[in-house]
Amino acid sequence: MNSPHLPSTTERRTIVTTNAELQARRAAAVPRGVGNATGVYPAKAKNAEIWDVEGNRYIDFAGGIGVQNVGHGHPKVLEAVRAQLDNYIHTAFQVLPYEPYVELAEKLNRLAPGDEPKKTIFFSTGAEANENAIKIARGATGRPGVIAFQGGFHGRTLLTLGLTGKVAPYKLGFGPFPNEIYHVPFPSPYHGVTSEQSLAAIDALFKADIEASRVAAIIIEPVQGEGGFYIAPFEFLQALRELCDRHGILLISDEVQAGMARTGKYFSIEHSGVVPDLIATAKSLAAGFPLSGVIGKAEIMDKINPGGLGGTYSGNPLACAAALAVLDIIEEEKLLDRSLSLGATVIERCRGMARRNDITAIGDVRGLGGMVAVELVKDRESKKPATEFTGRVTAAARKYGLVLLACGPSSNILRVLVPLTASDEIVEEGLAIVERSMIEAAA
Structure with missing residues (x-):
């Protein structure tokens, strides 16, 4: 036939x-x-x-x-990708590292908030960035627990589905999810949820479900994406920073949707003056080429042993070239x-x-x-x-x-x-x- x-x-x-x-x-x-x-x-x-x-x-x-x-098809992005295409498409950074990856990491380290030395690792999707941010937090602290927020969306892998605070349609039929993940209300003044109530919910977790000394990280979108574009009050983010410092918990800012100039800053958490320990970035970072990253304080990032992080396509050279052009466009325009x-x-x-x-x-x-x-x-x-x-x-x-x-x-x-x-x-x-x-x- x-x-x-x-x-x-x-x-x-x-x-x-x-x-x-x-x-x-x-x-x-x-x-x-x-x-x-x-x-x-x-x-x-x-x-x-x-x-x-x-x-x-x-x-x-x-x-x-x-x-x-x-924007779609920005000339500078296309030019950068065409130039890289003529050189090489893929070598695997873990095998043959390349300059576009290193240069992009250097630029993001300078742009991320805070004066501490930083380091950046690249992946392909926002879910990968968030998943690896949790891996880094757990590896660096030796703790298992993670606190996330209701309404948050962090990805569709099993770990990031566990972090995501919305059942339908994302989580239906896919459980059980990884344990030691806890959700608290996201402050929403329009719906009567105050910053004080959200902080009280975290305190209740510490009393009823997991002691603070076992929590590795709190992950938050400073502006929720899929959750409804609710903006975390700046004083709430500042209180989270203080709470994390008090208990040795790492603060992760999920900037997958709100980053790369979308809110008028490179990273939306900058509006609050808060410096997170880790930042997850993706989406507009490379203008449509699959690229994501985790930017973090160097002392935290370096606590993971060689081989513990990475991926075959992570930080693809074409995507890195596109991202370098994006950063130039944000500044020039x-x-x-x-x-x-x-x-x-x-x-x-x-x-x-x-x-x-x-x-x-x-x-x-x-x-x-x-x-x-x-x-x-x-x-x-x-x-x-x-x-x-x-x-x-x-x-x-x-x-x-x-x-x-x-x-x-x-x-x-x-x-x-x-x-x-x-x-x-x-x-x-x-x-x-x-x-x-x-x-x-x-x-």
């Missing part, structure tokens, strides 16, 4: 297809466990715009889930300042929408720099999540040419992750679509 003919790369480029055809092929070839927020298949992307296989144009407010802070001004524009515009009589579902608008969320509720007094309404808004936005994602425990929070390099005109066009979509969804 003859095998079916599969089109070559050249043939595929000449085939005109549709999103529906590709979605049917996807359903037959890819497991349903990989969710899709849309059925849109891109053919081309540039800065903050995407064109699908049917020629439809979309403004990108998702950025590949916070990956495209410097003043994207820290751009993030702050962009965030102020988006927040002001969304709060203006909340004042309209025909849009009554906006319960809260919040943000840190260019990381902005709009929480949609059934009514502003009860603050019950308007999950179905949020789905109608994102669907309408897509119809009008905007890629817009929801997040939060009830998927009722719109999140804005537009590339920081997007023009004011593109941002305004996207915000106008958000407004139009909410009016339509409410009708």
Whole structure:
């Protein structure tokens, strides 16, 4: 029996297809466990715009889930990767180390907060970064316990699923998870959870579940990503730092989504003045090339024996070249300042929408720099999540040419992750679509 003919790369480029055809092929070839927020298949992307296989144009407010802070296909990133491609693609850093890895580590060590000497190791995904941050913390302290926060998202490996503070859809059916992981409430003033209550919950853990002397680390997203863009109060982060110092616990800042200029700082925890012991970074670090890292105080990082950390593809040379270009772009194009001004524009515009009589579902608008969320509720007094309404808004936005994602425990929070390099005109066009979509969804 003859095998079916599969089109070559050249043939595929000449085939005109549709999103529906590709979605049917996807359903037959890819497991349903990989969710899709849309059925849109891109053919081309540039800065903050995407064109699908049917020629439809979309403004990108998702950025590949916070990956495209410097925009799709930035010329400097492409140039750096092409140059590296001509040299070598992979040698495995553990076998033949290479300069781009070392140079990128040097730059991140200088950029990370704090005056102490630092060292950096690279991986491929945000989950790997968080998992290895926990490995480093446990190895350095000789302690097993880890404290994380409800609503937090740290990855999809078994260890990082244990850290993640949301069951559906991430943890369903995958247990048991690693032990000695404990969750406490994340402070959320909008929902009445104070910093004092969160700190009291940690104290209760020390009394009822695990003594402080057995806790290796507390891991926190200074701005929760999948959890709803809730911003940890700065005084809470400062109190966490003091608590960790008092008990010999390491503080890990998960900057996977909030890092690399997204909030107006290289790392979101910088806003609080707190210096963490370890930082996990990924997503926008390499503009879409798979790269993540753990940056930490040198005395902590060096407590792990050679061979205890690493990975075959970790710190791939192409990804390191892309990341070096990203850091140059952030500095040259003043994207820290751009993030702050962009965030102020988006927040002001969304709060203006909340004042309209025909849009009554906006319960809260919040943000840190260019990381902005709009929480949609059934009514502003009860603050019950308007999950179905949020789905109608994102669907309408897509119809009008905007890629817009929801997040939060009830998927009722719109999140804005537009590339920081997007023009004011593109941002305004996207915000106008958000407004139009909410009016339509409410009708």
